[in-house]
Amino acid sequence: PVTEILGGPELFIDTESTINLTCVVRRSPEPPPFIFWKHNDQVISYDSSRGGVSVVTIKGAVTASYLLIQRARPSDSGRYSCQPSGASQQSLRVHVLQGEKPAAMQTSSCPSQPGRLGALLVTLLQLIAWSWLA
Template sequence: MVITGRLRVQILILIMLIASTERTFAKLEQGETTEAIEEENNELEPMVISRGPYFVKSASKNVTAIVGKTAHLSCQIKNLGDRTVSWIRHRDLHLLTVGRSTYTSDQRFVSIHNHHSDDWTLQVRYTQRRDSGIYECQVSTTPPIGHSMYLSVIEPVTTVLGGPEMFINRGSTMNLTCIVQHSPEPPPSIFWTHNSQEINYDSPRGGVSVITEKGEITVSYLLVQRAKDSDSGKYTCNPTTANPASVVVHVLNG
């Protein structure tokens, strides 16, 4: 096989990227934190700036994403010139993208870059828990320079207190409490269903209301006054950014 000059350069870039990543990974295994490595990189930044490309580190943040949603890791590079930008996953030292090309069979990973922009973004679609970890944006200088950030993929937990079954007396007030935890931000909305039908709080039945308190832990209260036999059944709390949770209510005579 004839190795062209361009292919030789690409092979050299790949070797340098892997070598740089292995050094960073070794530091992490020895107990160094990403902050310590970042501080070391900061000390070298004046030299990086003087010889060419450098990272705008304030534009790159750790990212928290919800399972199944899309995550974006941002990397801003000044004075890039004709160098190549690559994204590497530290967990297995896997080269994900080079330039705007994806170098992995996992097509959930996409490199996004607009011409004349300093921003290089790694898009991770349909995130999974196993995607959590350190990702590095690298530039093909000699030696390569890199900037690492952490992606945390979490799965919010929804719980209806008192489940899976509740028993209440006819004529009493039914109070169903739904709790959403471990979400990077409160769900935009929560709706309740009764036997798979969305509850209409303005229905002729009356006496049905909901109170939702948003925060690090979001709580939604469904209140049904003067419970009667027809109020028995399956109630489901449906946050827009988390899995639903249900409880079966039995209205008892007396």
């Protein structure tokens, strides 16, 4: 199997926007039973007191897992890793910015509003596009 996090190796996000990370697993004989997301080598808890963290995983010939973190804050900066069972781990670094604008800035694919529904719609459209390219 081949694992890839789209948009890496670095992603620059504005404070208060939605972090939207997509992990794709290809060439797997069957979809991985589970995919762990990590932040700075710690498994992400989706029911932590931070709130606003969710994962959507769509299994198929190409499996995609979407990590959505609403209302990004500086403490959300760091290394994010996707670890599918039976496949290699991949990582990228996220920088949550407070007004800074690096020369090659990539922004979140959707603003913090309209929230989870808008972020989910964008990620589902990304999955459709990637499945056509596969």
